[in-house]
Amino acid sequence: MSFFNSLDETLSAQFSDTGITLELAPFIVRVYTDIPSVLAGLQLYYSEYPVLGLSAFADFHVSLRRPRSLCRWFRPQVSFEFDGTVPFKPLPYEQAYPMFEWGLNWCIANHSHRFLMIHAAVVERDGCAAILAAPPGSGKSTLCAALVSRGWRLLSDELALIDLATLQITPIPRPIGLKNDSIEIIRHFNSSAVIGPVVHDTRKGTVTHMKAPTDSILRFRETACPAWVIFPRYERNAAVRLLPYSKARTAVRLAENSFNYTLLGEIGFDALIGIVDQAECYEFTYSKLGDAISIFADLKAPPLC
Amino acid sequence: MLDPVKAPAVAALTRTEALIAYSLGEWDSVIRQCRAAKVLAKLAVRLEDCGLLDRIPEAPRRHLTAAHLVASRQDQAVNTEVEQIQKALAKTQVPIILLKGAAYAMAALPTARGRTFGDIDILVLRERLADVEAALMLHGWVTTHHDAYDQRYYRRWMHEIPPMRHMRRGTVIDVHHAITPDTSRIRADSQKMLTAAVPLPGHGKLFVLAPEDMVLHSATHLFLEGELDSGLRDLADIDSLITHFSTADDSFWSRLMERAIEVGLTRPLFYALRYTEKILGTRIPPWVQATAIAGSPARPLLSLMDALFLRALQPKHSTAADRFTGLARWMLYVRGHWLRMPFFLLIYHLARKAFAVGQSEQSPDSKRIH
Numbered sequence: 010m011s012f013f014n015s016l017d018e019t020l021s022a023q024f025s026d027t028g029i030t031l032e033l034a035p036f037i038v039r040v041y042t043d044i045p046s047v048l049a050g051l052q053l054y055y056s057e058y059p060v061l062g063l064s065a066f067a068d069f070h071v072s073l074r075r076p077r078s079l080c081r082w083f084r085p086q087v088s089f090e091f092d093g094t095v096p097f098k099p100l101p102y103e104q105a106y107p108m109f110e111w112g113l114n115w116c117i118a119n120h121s122h123r124f125l126m127i128h129a130a131v132v133e134r135d136g137c138a139a140i141l142a143a144p145p146g147s148g149k150s151t152l153c154a155a156l157v158s159r160g161w162r163l164l165s166d167e168l169a170l171i172d173l174a175t176l177q178i179t180p181i182p183r184p185i186g187l188k189n190d191s192i193e194i195i196r197h198f199n200s201s202a203v204i205g206p207v208v209h210d211t212r213k214g215t216v217t218h219m220k221a222p223t224d225s226i227l228r229f230r231e232t233a234c235p236a237w238v239i240f241p242r243y244e245r246n247a248a249v250r251l252l253p254y255s256k257a258r259t260a261v262r263l264a265e266n267s268f269n270y271t272l273l274g275e276i277g278f279d280a281l282i283g284i285v286d287q288a289e290c291y292e293f294t295y296s297k298l299g300d301a302i303s304i305f306a307d308l309k310a311p312p313l314c
Numbered sequence: 315m316l317d318p319v320k321a322p323a324v325a326a327l328t329r330t331e332a333l334i335a336y337s338l339g340e341w342d343s344v345i346r347q348c349r350a351a352k353v354l355a356k357l358a359v360r361l362e363d364c365g366l367l368d369r370i371p372e373a374p375r376r377h378l379t380a381a382h383l384v385a386s387r388q389d390q391a392v393n394t395e396v397e398q399i400q401k402a403l404a405k406t407q408v409p410i411i412l413l414k415g416a417a418y419a420m421a422a423l424p425t426a427r428g429r430t431f432g433d434i435d436i437l438v439l440r441e442r443l444a445d446v447e448a449a450l451m452l453h454g455w456v457t458t459h460h461d462a463y464d465q466r467y468y469r470r471w472m473h474e475i476p477p478m479r480h481m482r483r484g485t486v487i488d489v490h491h492a493i494t495p496d497t498s499r500i501r502a503d504s505q506k507m508l509t510a511a512v513p514l515p516g517h518g519k520l521f522v523l524a525p526e527d528m529v530l531h532s533a534t535h536l537f538l539e540g541e542l543d544s545g546l547r548d549l550a551d552i553d554s555l556i557t558h559f560s561t562a563d564d565s566f567w568s569r570l571m572e573r574a575i576e577v578g579l580t581r582p583l584f585y586a587l588r589y590t591e592k593i594l595g596t597r598i599p600p601w602v603q604a605t606a607i608a609g610s611p612a613r614p615l616l617s618l619m620d621a622l623f624l625r626a627l628q629p630k631h632s633t634a635a636d637r638f639t640g641l642a643r644w645m646l647y648v649r650g651h652w653l654r655m656p657f658f659l660l661i662y663h664l665a666r667k668a669f670a671v672g673q674s675e676q677s678p679d680s681k682r683i684h
Contacts, residue, residue, distance in 0.1 A: 066338035122380040
């Protein structure tokens with residue numbers, strides 16, 4: 010096992026040529042790229058992950074390259090490939106790094122059916138996990154970034170990976186996506202947060218990523234028990250509110266936010282019901298991150314966790 | 315030249331028991347190639363049948379199991395979709411002949427196990443085509459090709475109308491009215507094949523092609539059309555069909571050989587028997603191969619076809635390609651068009667496709683996640 014702390018020339022050549030295999034547990038990803046912004050991003054966000062040799066089995070082979078079209082001379086683009094197939098149209102070249110993150114999310118969400126996968130941020134404290142499920146724009150990632158800045162462990166910013174048999178949540182502590190106003194908010198909230206270069210004019214506006222805390226990365230093999238399902242909503246000037254939410258509605262909303270609930274059929278249903286059964290379910294409205302932190306600090310773990 | 319037997323995906327399908335000794339590095343190529351060739355779920359089924367799936371290392375096994383799950387769901391979805399099609403066409407009273415994947419699934423053939431597919435293909439009487447199209451539109455299917463040229467191209471030169479997509483479910487149906495295009499240089503007697511179709515018990519107006527015709531259609535589709543992106547999967551279909559039918563019925567081989575002559579498909583059958591045996595090691599009696607030679611092209615052309623097909627029937631993956639693979643695929647694409655339309659039209663059509671910009675359709679298969 011080795012770590013890449015400094016990106017020397019040999020390593021860059023390897024990235025472009027044979028690819029570099031990263032153990033982003035629970036997935037092993039081989040990345041091929043010669044794009045400087047992607048290499049810099051990987052170095053910034055992923056240097057604490059194990060690097061494996063070329064004989065390792067990789068779950069996903071992904072590459073980011075400039076497509077060989079005439080376009081490249083006047084409007085440079087970047088193309089994401091999943092092992093030779095191109096699931097998305099190319100994006101402007103400046104968006105190469107975010108495209109790596111988005112593309113990898115796509116790979117995971119489309120292939121990892123040993124988990125029930127729910128579009129949610131997940132944070133953990135004392136072995137108990139809070140699933141923050143919400144549609145884009147509801148402040149889910151901002152809240153997640155704030156919580157991990159105040160001692161919660163990051164399990165994931167995008168995907169709750171729920172084991173179908175044990176219901177335990179497997180961490181995948183990759184960088185947290187921040188967009189628009191939340192970038193400055195998090196900079197103020199946590200001055201020691203490692204935030205990468207900002208990319209403008211993407212489909213989601215201005216975006217960047219915050220590095221996962223080292224402690225969260227080093228503990229990537231420690232699963233956690235789903236203790237709370239919380240639907241957060243940022244509302245300007247609203248008083249902070251944590252209200253119990255119906256378990257039936259929670260189940261429906263989680264199913265709607267799942268990537269493979271229908272595909273899994275009965276086992277997916279059982280896992281979903283299992284989660285909702287054992288976890289406390291809430292709706293959470295907030296306008297100030299400080300209030301949110303103190304409410305979350307007072308959460309009581311349910312008996313099953 | 316690539317040795318087809320050495321491609322990891324082909325080795326995995328043909329010598330499945332050897333897989334338990336594979337290293338993780340070897341598994342990496344097997345999974346990648348099988349996924350590219352759309353046979354990952356098929357491999358999972360084979361391993362399960364030999365009771366070996368549990369002995370495969372966890373990392374590759376997860377991918378096999380996931381692919382198998384997706385394939386089983388598709389199998390269920392086909393049932394539902396076929397029911398919808400049947401409902402939509404009930405008033406027309408038209409007999410519906412299911413083709414390819416949908417036929418294998420609904421007839422519960424072993425070929426369907428672990429087979430993934432996208433579209434549902436049906437064959438209907440040509441004189442009832444307009445009624446069928448109208449009924450489908452009435453029930454929510456709309457055409458996928460809005461370009462006037464594409465519409466004309468399909469309707470004038472093809473044996474099917476442009477694919478139709480259901481507005482709500484997003485499912486796609488290909489409606490055929492013949493086995494081969496009218497202008498094709500190799501023309502099947504579609505009428506004979508239609509007449510011989512057999513009803514699916516308990517399914518009203520639903521039919522599938524007779525066993526011999528099912529093999530001939532599968533061969534025709536693979537060896538006359540020019541796109542072999544799922545070539546290995548389609549070859550595995552033929553392998554599975556002929557193995558299944560010939561095991562169940564001793565007279566299958568002789569009926570197959572006679573039928574090929576009767577409907578004019580000796581050429582695609584020759585290729586099918588040649589390449590299933592060469593690549594997948596399908597057991598074919600020597601007398602069958604000897605008879606099939608009647609459908610072979612002349613020697614020099616056969617050498618060329620070997621060079622092309624033995625490359626293009628590999629998984630479409632960088633690790634299963636040599637420097638001529640791209641050229642081989644392109645030549646087969648052009649050949650596919652050459653076989654189905656007059657020369658002047660071919661030139662016009664290919665030029666049009668080459669210069670058409672920004673008309674490619676994105677597949678709506680995935681939820682976007684960011």
